Amino acid sequence: NxxxxxxxxxxxxxxxxxxRLRCSPMKGHSHVYxxxxxxxxxxxxxxxLQKENIIDESGMPKERFSAEFPKEGPSILRIQQVVRGDSAxxxxxxxxxxxxxxxxxxxxxxxxxxxxx
Amino acid sequence: TxxxxxxxxxxxxxxxxxxxxxxxxxxxFSSLQWYRQEPGEGPVLLVxxxxxxxxxxxxxxxxxxxxxxxxxxLHITAAQPGDTGLYLCAGAETGNQFYFGTGTSLTVIP
Numbered sequence: 001n002x003x004x005x006x007x008x009x010x011x012x013x014x015x016x017x018x019x020r021l022r023c024s025p026m027k028g029h030s031h032v033y034x035x036x037x038x039x040x041x042x043x044x045x046x047x048x049l050q051k052e053n054i055i056d057e058s059g060m061p062k063e064r065f066s067a068e069f070p071k072e073g074p075s076i077l078r079i080q081q082v083v084r085g086d087s088a089x090x091x092x093x094x095x096x097x098x099x100x101x102x103x104x105x106x107x108x109x110x111x112x113x114x115x116x117x
Numbered sequence: 118t119x120x121x122x123x124x125x126x127x128x129x130x131x132x133x134x135x136x137x138x139x140x141x142x143x144x145x146f147s148s149l150q151w152y153r154q155e156p157g158e159g160p161v162l163l164v165x166x167x168x169x170x171x172x173x174x175x176x177x178x179x180x181x182x183x184x185x186x187x188x189x190x191l192h193i194t195a196a197q198p199g200d201t202g203l204y205l206c207a208g209a210e211t212g213n214q215f216y217f218g219t220g221t222s223l224t225v226i227p
Contacts, residue, residue, distance in 0.1 A: 004159075033214065042123075042205060042220035043160070056214050091159055099209040103148040103167050106207070106215050108159035 002027065004094050005074075006109035013082045013116050021077040021112045025094030031055075032075045033093045033106060034067060043091065049075060050098075082116045089113050120144075121208055121218035129224040133195055138221045140206035141188045147210050149189050151180055154203040196225045 005024040013019050025032050030051045035043040045059040049069035060067065064082075069075040079086055091111045097104040121142045130136055140149070148167045152160035164173050166182035166189060173180045177200075179192040193200055206218040 006159075035217070040222065042203075043217045045214050045217070048214050058214075093215070095215075099215050100147045103165055104209070105150055105162055105165050107162060108152075110159045 004029075004092055004107055004109035006092050006112050008112060009110060011112055011114045013114065015083055015116055016081050019079040019082050019086070019114055019116075021079075021090050021092075021114070022074045023077070023092030023094075023109060024074040025092075026096075026107055029094035029096050029107075031095045031098060032069050033095075034075075034077050035091045035093065037089045037091060037111075046077070046090075055098075079114075082114075084116050087114055087116045121206055121216055123204075123206060123218040123221045125221060126219065127222050127224075129226065130196055132197060132225055132227050136193050136196060136223070138191045138193075138204055138223070139188070140190070140218050142208060142216075143187065144208065144210070144216075145186050146208035146216075147186070148208075149182055149186070150207045150209070150215070151189070151191055152205040152207065154205060155201075160203075160205055193223075196223075198225045198227050201225050 007022050032049045034046040047060050047067045048056040064080045066078045089111045093106040093108045095104045095106045124139045150165050151163045154160040164180050169184045169186045171182045177194045181190045204221045207215045209215050
């Protein structure tokens with residue numbers, strides 16, 4: 001049973017370009033979470049999705065950022081017109097059930113390190 | 118917004134010493150998870166605690182969930198360099214996300 005798969009592991013974009021980060025959850029998991037992390041800091045929640053639905057996007061910047069989790073295929077975090085401040089590690093996690101249900105746990109991918117030059 | 122505060126934020130100790138990391142909140146959680154993250158990698162789940170007052174042991178690591186399910190602690194006995202990493206607690210309740218703590222960065226010096 002493969003774990004959470006994220007790709008690419010490293011992504012370099014010039015200012016103004018678009019960045020697309022992909023996340024394939026663990027088999028059987030329909031709940032996906034995206035987090036952002038700066039060096040030496042904790043995880044900052046961005047968005048929680050369940051197949052085809054955005055459940056909580058309270059951590060997403062209002063502009064340039066969007067996320068989707070289609071019926072088929074991986075979840076995508078999209079950053080348009082990237083700026084230097086977007087440089088960070090972006091982690092995806094998945095769970096089989098919603099948070100708090102039957103003590104479900106979240107499992108993480110290895111992250112995508114975005115560098116904006 | 119639920120907040121999980123971890124302390125200390127940074128900890129540097131000698132190999133063989135014991136240490137305790139704390140995770141505190143004003144909110145009640147149905148379960149609480151501890152993760153360890155190494156540089157360049159994603160967080161790895163260590164344990165989940167569910168019942169107030171619960172104690173779980175994982176080799177040299179002991180995890181405790183507070184009676185009121187608002188706080189937790191992680192105690193490491195005889196720390197080793199391989200324990201070095203960022204320790205994160207996360208609380209789950211029936212809601213919209215897993216709430217992560219601020220993290221404790223541990224360095225164990227050989």
